[in-house]
Amino acid sequence: MPAPLGEDDSEMDRHIHAPLDAEEVRGLHAGDYVYVTGTIYTARDAAHKRMQEALDRGEALPIAVKNNVIYYMGPSPAREGRPIGSAGPTTASRMDKYTPALLDLGLLGMIGKGKRSAAVKDAIVRNGAVYFAAVGGAGALLSKAVKASEVVAYDDLGTEAIRRLEVENFPAIVVIDAAGNDLYETAIEEYRM
């Protein structure tokens, strides 16, 4: 069981920079509360399907995935003068089918919500990667950590386009670490009656 997090968790908070450092990722543990600062990319269902199709045709991906973080997120439209609209995580398992291939290409981190498949967990361990959860349904709050947003591929997909985000202290929780620990499996045991 990870050390409890709460009002008094300042010593547990970790600040990490994206793109990620492979050594640092190996030092993350399921249950760590982290703040991500740097550059990350958004992609969800339709973008993953297109990336897979590109790989199948032997083409290059529109973004370099190595050491990068993909955030499973499709924002609501930004109001004038703001970088983005509501920006919370979507369910990660819908991307499971496409994820091992991206991890094997060097993707080091994913931010989403919900369980991952055994194949994804294996690929996380095999590649020393990490899966973070952001709080689902906190899109307004999370949007405040996004300082800039730019569509970099698949513009025609609208909210599902690939965006490059500049984030500052984006709050996330390590759910599956590079050793294969899964917080979704361990954390609920303590409160099961």
Place this chain on the structure above:
Amino acid sequence: MGEQIRTVDVAEVTRHIREMCIEANHFLSPDMESAMRRAAETERAPLGRQILAQLQDNLKIAGEDRIPICQDTGMAVIFLEVGQDVHLTGGVLEDAVNEGVRQGYTEGYLRKSVVGDPLLRENTKDNTPAVIHYEIVPGDRIMITVAPKGFGSENMSRIFMLKPADGIEGVKNAILTAVQDAGPNACPPMVVGVGIGGTFEKCALLAKKALVRPADSHSPIPYVRELEEEMLAKINGTGIGPGGLGGTTTALAVNINTYPTHIAGLPVAVNICCHVNRHIVRTI
């Protein structure tokens, strides 16, 4: 019989639905707001408390800065209870409803999450069409319920065609199975809408309607009310907790609606909604 026919211009319906789509996506209804506040006070897990506190902040930011509570601003589910003494003029009602959704989602900076065909999957770019449920009721009013439904939780919903011999234990197992399978994917704390009885489609609709019931309401049928309370306690005993990361608050409410059914059947539908259980009502 002497009843007066009341004329309503469908443009009035469009205007209300436009406003309601925007309002529902920025402000929780009072029943949901107080359920969330209570959860933040009673959750026992430290991380769970932290998540629920974040969700309180999220609601505040959403209202103050006009940012949708969740980026999944949903597929617009709309219930129209139309009084049989209403005469609608000025256009086609269905078109008027969809026009309200179109205006609300485009002018309100809401996400366009609808594809025009389930397999061809091209986004309609204005969040239409809505899913509209009509009912003809007594009177000369129109009651409009707007309930934008997110799909993280919709995807975790289930229907079970149980046998009569499965009885109430079978129903309890079905509800618990759906909730446990949903786990973190459905953005707990969730609201669980359950339909029992009817036919296949009626049962699903009962469950959907249970979600738009106030979160603090109970079934008027004593044994159903007891079942609601028992299942809420059982679900909160699963340990799933806020965000699925462990805790004592997995569901905020279990609402169960029942209907007569066939001698051979016991349909149970479990429609799960996340904590952003949006539902607002206006009567015109």
